[in-house]
Amino acid sequence: MSPVLCAGLCFAFLGPKLHRQPSRINKMFTPLVALALLTVPQEPETVVFNQKQTSLLFSYPKAWKATTNKLNTKFEFPISDSDQTATVEIWPAEFSGTKEVWETTQSTIVTQLKQTLVKQWQEEILTVPMLITRSTNLTDEVAYTTDSAMIYGPSFWKFLYRLKARSDVFDRADYQWRLVLQSLRPEAGGSLTPFDPNRKPLNSEKSRRGGSTTILSPTSNAKPAKIVLGEGTQTVTAGGKELILRFPKDWTVKSSSEGESSWVFSRPGVQPGIVVTVQSIVDSPNASRAFARKGALSLDLFSKVVARTESLPTPSKSGMQVAHLFRSGEAAQQPFLATLDSVGSLGDYYWLAHWRVTDKSELKHLESIKDLLQILRIEATK
Numbered sequence: 206m207s208p209v210l211c212a213g214l215c216f217a218f219l220g221p222k223l224h225r226q227p228s229r230i231n232k233m234f235t236p237l238v239a240l241a242l243l244t245v246p247q248e249p250e251t252v253v254f255n256q257k258q259t260s261l262l263f264s265y266p267k268a269w270k271a272t273t274n275k276l277n278t279k280f281e282f283p284i285s286d287s288d289q290t291a292t293v294e295i296w297p298a299e300f301s302g303t304k305e306v307w308e309t310t311q312s313t314i315v316t317q318l319k320q321t322l323v324k325q326w327q328e329e330i331l332t333v334p335m336l337i338t339r340s341t342n343l344t345d346e347v348a349y350t351t352d353s354a355m356i357y358g359p360s361f362w363k364f365l366y367r368l369k370a371r372s373d374v375f376d377r378a379d380y381q382w383r384l385v386l387q388s389l390r391p392e393a394g395g396s397l398t399p400f401d402p403n404r405k406p407l408n409s410e411k412s413r414r415g416g417s418t419t420i421l422s423p424t425s426n427a428k429p430a431k432i433v434l435g436e437g438t439q440t441v442t443a444g445g446k447e448l449i450l451r452f453p454k455d456w457t458v459k460s461s462s463e464g465e466s467s468w469v470f471s472r473p474g475v476q477p478g479i480v481v482t483v484q485s486i487v488d489s490p491n492a493s494r495a496f497a498r499k500g501a502l503s504l505d506l507f508s509k510v511v512a513r514t515e516s517l518p519t520p521s522k523s524g525m526q527v528a529h530l531f532r533s534g535e536a537a538q539q540p541f542l543a544t545l546d547s548v549g550s551l552g553d554y555y556w557l558a559h560w561r562v563t564d565k566s567e568l569k570h571l572e573s574i575k576d577l578l579q580i581l582r583i584e585a586t587k
Contacts, residue, residue, distance in 0.1 A: 444485025
């Protein structure tokens with residue numbers, strides 16, 4: 206029986222007997238009402254979390270323990286009817302690819318972490334897709350379940366969360382987190398619109414891990430007046446066809462351990478070499494999707510990004526459409542990390558290039574590598 210109902214019944218039964226004794230009514234009834242009001246379940250006190258990059262807000266119980274660093278915010282909360290706790294991490298992610306690329310990337314990450322992929326699915330929140338990947342793993346012989354999700358909102362910045370709890374109580378933790386997600390709303394009010402992966406990024410859209418972002422737009426889409434053909438050649442295979450990969454003669458090439466379609470380009474003084482993979486849309490994703498996936502994998506190498514420079518596809522000296530994505534910052538075990546991811550496409554074929562250095566002095570070779578990629582060209586054999 207609720208305290209309010211109890212107090213009401215007491216007054217109903219005692220009232221007729223005490224109507225001529227108002228002082229006794231006050232002394233007996235007032236404490237009952239006070240007890241009732243104090244014991245009625247109250248809504249927990251909440252705090253507003255504001256993710257400035259995505260302009261999304263939500264309210265979470267003040268009792269949750271929140272820890273914030275430069276990369277993310279981590280909440281720890283008790284799981285109802287259990288002595289266990291769950292954690293949910295929130296951070297902004299820079300992602301401009303398609304939903305399919307994101308799901309493929311998450312699946313790859315789960316495999317690399319030697320976890321078990323349970324399922325991937327989509328839900329709708331604020332009228333836009335929310336992409337969820339569920340995985341499990343064993344830690345000290347205890348099973349844990351993790352949901353990693355991204356809200357596919359309109360900005361290049363995306364709202365990500367990772368919920369983790371012991372598998373035997375994960376459903377309860379998920380229920381408590383979903384109650385909090387019900388309070389998610391845009392800072393400006395209203396709803397969201399799904400992201401358009403074909404739109405160009407805005408200069409105002411920054412890297413998810415802080416630092417500066419520079420977007421270099423192509424000055425012209427016109428092909429160069431004269432195609433420059435590299436004198437070095439390497440026979441490669443992609444899409445079941447034999448091709449020729451042309452490059453400057455002052456570079457050497459050897460096969461890479463990353464696969465039969467991958468090659469390492471190097472020249473004296475440039476360490477390490479740059480890995481180039483040749484692919485075809487016949488049996489691989491298109492160039493833009495493959496490039497987005499490669500960039501996402503490189504991003505996961507960083508604990509902090511200090512600077513990011515992106516150039517949109519522009520005709521190269523060899524007549525291919527070439528784009529670059531350069532990042533520099535820190536890794537978990539390295540005080541310095543820089544990566545360059547590039548793509549060059551022509552017709553049904555394209556190459557992907559990746560260069561990674563942990564020695565800041567090696568950045569002096571960056572322009573030489575870009576010069577190589579200006580000449581790198583895929584041709585069909587005669």
